[in-house]
Amino acid sequence: MSADRANSAATEDLKASEVETPSSKLVRFSADEALELDSGVRLGPWQIAYETYGELNADKTNAVVVCHALTGDQYAASTNPVTGKPGWWSLMVGPGRPIDTNHYFVICANVLGGCLGTTGPATLNPLTGAPYGLDLPVVTIRDMVRAQARLLDHLEIETLFAVIGGSMGGMQVLQWAVNYPERVFAAVPIAAAARHTSQNIAFHEVGRQAIMADPDWRAGNYIQEGVRPTKGLAIARMAAHVTYMSDESLHQKFGRNLQDRDHLTFGFDADFQIESYLRHQGMTFVDRFDANSYLYVTRAMDYFDLAQEFGGSLPNAFKDTRTRFCVMSFTSDWLFPTSESRQVVKALNAAAANVSFVEIESDRGHDSFLLDVPEMFQTISGFITGAARARGLPAPGEEVEPRS
């Protein structure tokens, strides 16, 4: 990576330039290097923030893109500078981890529409000098992937050894495989689906309405007006958080346990531990996430329908793919249930793709992909090792074994 580094904020007239902020690497694209969005809008200037782990090999064949979920970020395996907490996928990505950074060069970018450096609704609109707010065009999962592909172009990485992610990250993995089949050697969509269901859209809509009902949302212009719709955003988070856990995991973790007391208070404070847990989830979320970004990123998920541009045929989306897939779901995930993953597998099989499918036993619901679920790590290790051999890359414990 020999790109110029610059700290100037006035980049409209510059070619794509790389900037290392105190927290993230950042590439800025000029207005001339606009991103063509699904909405038809040309977005430019724009920027993408990302983290990398490990080293790119000389052939540039060991790059792995990790795609983050709705409220995730680029800090997959490094400390999040906002929360001070370890990366959200530290168990998966790192030296000796299933995605072993001793072997692979891992790139994780903040999604388009996000709020940790990549262009999103809080970014200044060059036309007005004020934050975009709702003037940012609505973006799609495909737009997020387009932005990542542009980042790879900039980094002069032609092909990816693997793309991997869970939930909305898994949607991006599928989109990558469908729109850039020649660039993706292996794909691991976890706890994902080929389209967002009606129930999923419904839960998202509740969250968006909660944000937009907050008087401090100010039609999306809260930054300019010096306020923040924290209550609405917290409620959106609470509603979503319930859907990320299983009934069983809630029962095991909280049951009907009372909060710091051995009796009911006959009031509306948090009597039950699950209540104070949810309130805590809501309150801490607003410290690290932007309300308008929540609107944009949930909207992108709702719009996701992989088959749509292929006449509604999912097998057609994967036609002639040479990517090898490992599709994973979790038994207790009711938000992205196994049946949705099976639809993807069915379509891949219909397209005669190289696919393995694993439904992992876990009682921890949709969030299992973020948790310490050994069977998931073993499965991904195994799949990546096999794919590395096929790609002629050294797998952990092996010497380089060139592709025959």
Next chain:
Amino acid sequence: MSADRANSAATEDLKASEVETPSSKLVRFSADEALELDSGVRLGPWQIAYETYGELNADKTNAVVVCHALTGDQYAASTNPVTGKPGWWSLMVGPGRPIDTNHYFVICANVLGGCLGTTGPATLNPLTGAPYGLDLPVVTIRDMVRAQARLLDHLEIETLFAVIGGSMGGMQVLQWAVNYPERVFAAVPIAAAARHTSQNIAFHEVGRQAIMADPDWRAGNYIQEGVRPTKGLAIARMAAHVTYMSDESLHQKFGRNLQDRDHLTFGFDADFQIESYLRHQGMTFVDRFDANSYLYVTRAMDYFDLAQEFGGSLPNAFKDTRTRFCVMSFTSDWLFPTSESRQVVKALNAAAANVSFVEIESDRGHDSFLLDVPEMFQTISGFITGAARARGLPAPGEEVEPRS
């Protein structure tokens, strides 16, 4: 029913008196006739609003109490005066219906804490002259049933042929059977559970937080201040409504169908039919329900744990019961899943109770109990006919056959 009728609002000094309002029958109890609540508070004066269908027989042995759900009301089989819509259980209750009002005297009362005539947070607090708001003591399912039992005392009905209801109505049915075993001949808890689960509490907490986050909630004093937390209440309703339907029913009814258009709008208006449906559900709900009542009634459900007063033993709760039970659940109900009903059945069996259990095939989720589900009607008809024979009551198409 020979009780005095009065229209006076100043009833503190009167004995329990019956009032027929333009919409509902109402019984007012004086401060001397206070209701002893689980919280330890003596609530009085208080009142209970109810509807009746059919005629009480001379022996007073044909009374059926129908218990309504969270957002239900006493208008089970008659036009709701607020919405102008038919009663919420018109398919179940009426002449020739499974609960046949040609044979049974049906009583349906608005629950304690409700907002359609029974004492609730919008009722005037006699101490202040202003609506109770949060000064109303928190009430429980048991308190609701206590209030109904007091109504029956007033109506001089000693025993009930049957108690029947779905969801929170089913909780009341179980509570009736447990606390008044000698008064309940037959009990039909539908789509219910012996306790509210952690997940259920979580969804309710989201709704309550949405209401309390609305600046127009005014710490519960919105009536005095001339406003209403309609946005918060609408969001609470939207969040809850998603849980009342199954993934399958949402898929069948809405799928990813777009609203009045053949393309995405790339905006935050309702693109998908499910979004406009939910918004409509939220908006119409606020016209018929009180936000503080929503807090109180959800809290009552959260507090529900039938085994608690029996040392945590559900079989003990049903010890020596002579009530005959018909427990029903629906295959696609994920809010009150069949497993919860099975716990009740297991406990009833452990208590050597007379119980039949039917899991009804339905893809319409928790709300199935309100819908046209023929197998449910057939099951209830069959159970009630059998129970009527055992009770010596004439069943539809039969002459009186006195109990031997």
